[in-house]
Amino acid sequence: MAVCTGCSLLCEDIEVALKTGAIEKAKNLCRKGQGHFQALFSDRTVPSVEGGETSLDQAIEKAANILMNAKDPLLYGWSNSSLEAQKVGIELAKKLEAKIDDTSSFCQGQLLERVLKGELPSCTLDDVRNFADVSVFWGADPSNSHPRHLSRFSYYPRGSKRQKGYEEERNCVVIDVRKSSTAKLCSDYFRIPPGGDAEFAEAIIAILDGKMPRFGDKKRMIGLASIFKKADFGAIFPGLGLVYSLVQKMEIFENLVARLNDVSNYKVVPMVGHYNMRGFNELMLDETGYINQISFKNGVHHGSENSVTMAAKSSDACLVVGSDPLSALPFVIARSLAKSQLVVIDPRRSLTTDAAKVVIPSAMSGLESGGKAVRMDGVRISFEPIFESNLLSDEEILTRIMEAI
Amino acid sequence: MGIDLRIITFRDIFQYEAGKKSRFSPEFQNLSAQIIMDKDDMVQLGLKDGQNVCLENEMSKIVVKAIQTDDEPHPGLAFMTNSPWSNQLVKDNINDRIIPDFKAILVQASASNESVTNLAELLERLRH
CATH class of the missing domain: 3.40.50.740 (Rossmann fold)
Known part of the structure; x- marks a missing residue:
């Protein structure tokens, strides 16, 4: 078994066989990993x-x-x-x-610094696989950036406490400015206008505080807050879309995570690229x-x-x-x-x-x-x-x- | 006649794979030097899928292929992969924000008969 250094998932289950100047056979390599390995030869x-x-x-x-x-x-x-x-x-x-x-x-420095300093709660991806019933991809599109994220950890796998996987036990929420490849796969997609991340977060906080949201489709927003509240273990995966949008307003995201942890158990794992x-x-x-x-x-x-x-x-x-x-x-x-x-x-x-x-x-x-x-x-x-x-x-x-x- | 667009960059696994194999390949250029546009925006510019569009702002000017999206309508918004092409248009006046506006690139778009800006031209611009 080999480790793929093509992205920060560091998949450890790669099997490859080489012939002269090319990969003859590969198992468990995603397209991104395939490109990474092929780079050996050109x-x-x-x-x-x-x-x-x-x-x-x-x-x-x-x-x-x-x-x-x-x-x-x-x-x-x-x-x-x-x-x-x-x-x-x-x-x-x-x-x-x-x-x-x-x-x-x-890239993800602003968020990662908060995670490393303990200012944002975090967990391992193995915790996500075993326990998470809600995964939130916010301004992130793992189908393109971390292709095996959903299958190894966040949506499709059976975990120790999540034996029924995505069919029954996991919600996957995508918040993005466009219907990304991941948005097409997941259970709930919320389209926001560019730069609308702060308002979206504030609307969720408002609902959790018992107020009406002033952003988006009220019924859908209340439905999302309900999914968040009912979760046993939620994992938020912020991508560059969120980071760039909240670049000087990251405290809004921190407030949301803190508020979600008042009602349930939420962790943040930034979608580090390299x-x-x-x-x-x-x-x-x-x-x-x-x-x-x-x-x-x-x-x-x-x-x-x-x-x-x-x-x-x-x-x-x-x-x-x-x-x-x-x-x-x-x-x-x-x-x-x-x-x-x-x-x-x-x-x-x-x-x-x-x-x-x-x-x-x-x-x-x-x-x-x-x-x-x-x-x-x-x-x-x-x-x-x-x-x-x-x-x-x-x-x-x-x-x-x-x-x- | 042109229209104003806000370009948001995104990651595309096919373009990434092409770039990993070679930054200098035609495949990488083809998948980078393109912009995904709203159908109505393309109609307004008289563009058909795959025709060339000129993108210009105070930073630079490039010509790329316009690709019509089958996604939900997003007039005024367009999408490009992060690449040396999109980076031609990103402002550098970042001051304390540190992070350049990779996802808020404002340009004027117009139909173009010029050929797509190639990598050799971008390299030449870097050297001068």
């Missing part, structure tokens, strides 16, 4: 400096040189690396007195008291100025590990990164590697190198490499850069 990077192919040693030496001489370096990525590599990355940031940030800054984003956030919290956006210049400083979206414009050098910010970030920010002294550690070619001054190829984490990672619900998962490779892991490359510095 667009692999080679060591390069200024666009010219070079040796691994020279690429590492040049990377160390750039980072050492930078006045304001930014170390970014991390969500697709093992805990072991992340630890070395944080040490490197301390040594360089650099800024360090990960994808959570513009396989080890939560791992990085946990390490950073232990190290600094914050989950992301840190500068180690003259101590530990936290703030939005250290987030990739802001620091990309001010930093003169950037180390990107296992991420493609030139694809994922707004063009103007991506262009700032492209014009900086960009060093990339990545197993595969991307827009970011194409713009980099230095590219260092790495083993694909979870496929060609082993380690540990933290699943979206906080469960630690170990994985072994499943394919032989001569490539260095992120951890080994970062260690060599540290040594060179």
Whole structure:
């Protein structure tokens, strides 16, 4: 059995057989996982400096040189690396007195920080499978983002206290601005206007307080509040739709969760995307008291100025590990990164590697190198490499850069 | 004549899979350089399913394929996968919000005879 590092579900029941350059047979891989495994065979990077192919040693030496001489370096990525590599990355940031940030800054960071600090109640996905009778996907579409979420944990499986599964014992509620693939599968779909998440949450709170809702179809809203109240164990899975909508009003969501826990038992498990984003956030919290956006210049400083979206414009050098910010970030920010002294550690070619001054190829984490990672619900998962490779892991490359510095 | 649209980005497993295999493949471009539009909005622009539409705001201009949705009506709202194409149009004036408006991209849309903006062109824009 292998672990799939294609998303933060870290499915541990994968069986694959390879033939030359392709997957011959696979069991339990979702489409996303299939793409992740297929990535082994295309667009692999080679060591390069200024666009010219070079040796691994020279690429590492040049990377160390750039980072050492930078006045304001930014170390970014991390969500697709093992805990072991992340630890070395944080040490490197301390040594360089650099800024360090990960994808959570513009992803699930706001919610995850509350979960990690105990401000939002949470549980494991195994708890969800065994006990939950209501699952709420809010601004989330697991059928596209985490394809096996519904089948392994939240809707279809038989759990120890949920032997009758979705047919009789589980409600699945989707709240979204569009009828997503998940909305088409689930028992209750509520369409809200863009940015209407706060009003929707306030309407549910109002009903729980015995008032009439001022939002949506009153009958349906009251029916939903009734489902929420009758639940033995409810799990809310917020996606980016909710996070982006409530970006400066997250207390409304906290209020709703608190109110739901007055009448029943509700937990929150943010729909973390990358396989080890939560791992990085946990390490950073232990190290600094914050989950992301840190500068180690003259101590530990936290703030939005250290987030990739802001620091990309001010930093003169950037180390990107296992991420493609030139694809994922707004063009103007991506262009700032492209014009900086960009060093990339990545197993595969991307827009970011194409713009980099230095590219260092790495083993694909979870496929060609082993380690540990933290699943979206906080469960630690170990994985072994499943394919032989001569490539260095992120951890080994970062260690060599540290040594060179 | 154009119309105002609010674009909301979303995740699509087919586009994701194509991007995992290769960011530089025609498949990834085809599944990224498209916008899912409301039927009435397309009629207003004189567009048929699969025809090209120009999306423009103060950040950039791109041409993508318009795909007619069979979903419930959503006039004024359109959907694109998160990709280098949608990111051309996302504002960077984030200030203290940190999170860019990936799900609130305001554009002017109009029918276009130009070809779909390709990845090579986007890479060129990144370099200059």
